[in-house]
Amino acid sequence: MARAAPSRPIDVPEGPSPVLCTVDVVLLALDAGALKVLLLRRDHAPYAGAWALPGGYIHPEEDADAHAAAFRVLRAKAGVESPYLEQLATFSGLARDPRGWSVAVAYYALVPGSLLPACEALPGMRWVPVDGLPALPFDHAEIVRTAFERLRGKSLYSSLPVYLCGERFTLPQLQAAYEAVLGEPLNKVSFRRKMEEMAMLEPVEGALHSGGAHRPAQLYQLKPRFRRNLSLLPRGL
Secondary structure, three states: OOOOOOOOOOOOOOOOOOOEEEEEEEEEEEEOOEEEEEEEEOOOOOOOOOEEOOEEEOOOOOOOOHHHHHHHHHHHHHOOOOOEEEEEEEEEEOOOOOOOOEEEEEEEEEOOHHHHHHHHOOOOEEEEEHHHOOOOOOOHHHHHHHHHHHHHHHHOOEOHHHHHOOOOEOHHHHHHHHHHHHOOOOOHHHHHHHHHHHOOEEEEEEEEEEEOOEEEEEEEEEOHHHOOOOOEOOOOO
16 A cells, blocks of 8 residues: 655745735825825725725836835825825735735825815725724725824824925914824914924915914925924924
């Protein structure tokens, strides 16, 4: 009687299996004081028809690195070039994608609320409140939660929320952005002192914002060296 061939050890793969490598982007904006995230309707399997984060495969022949891939995906799928794009974390494993073992390099980006109407005008896009997410495929809900925690944590000691404002803004508008992210009111005097410590703003000469019943307020903008980099506080808000 022929002896059965020894079985293959379970820890030795039968052959190389491809690892799916993608980037996913959490695009955040403020709308009427609420922080919202952009979702796109998937047009192919898996999860065709579901709302998900903008994402896509890394193109090794085109993308210099993961950051370039995230920038390309955001521009191609959402029509947006964010003034601030930061790597968030890596999400990986066998269970996150039904197509097989995958790794996603996640990023988050901030844009002013003025871009919301232009994005919503494109087919298959919607902005939803971060605290009211629908069921999302893959691990996208976890990615959004991680991005929000990062944004809130860094906003305590940096200029990060300024990227939720437009190119020009008043100090009350900037304070409102911080309060929306942090989820609590801030003392006006203390807030302005912290902004002075960060030394990131410069007044726009001759530019005032008319606030209806209130007297016109000075408009500010970021100093050139802070338009792609954060200003940090030695002590948090």
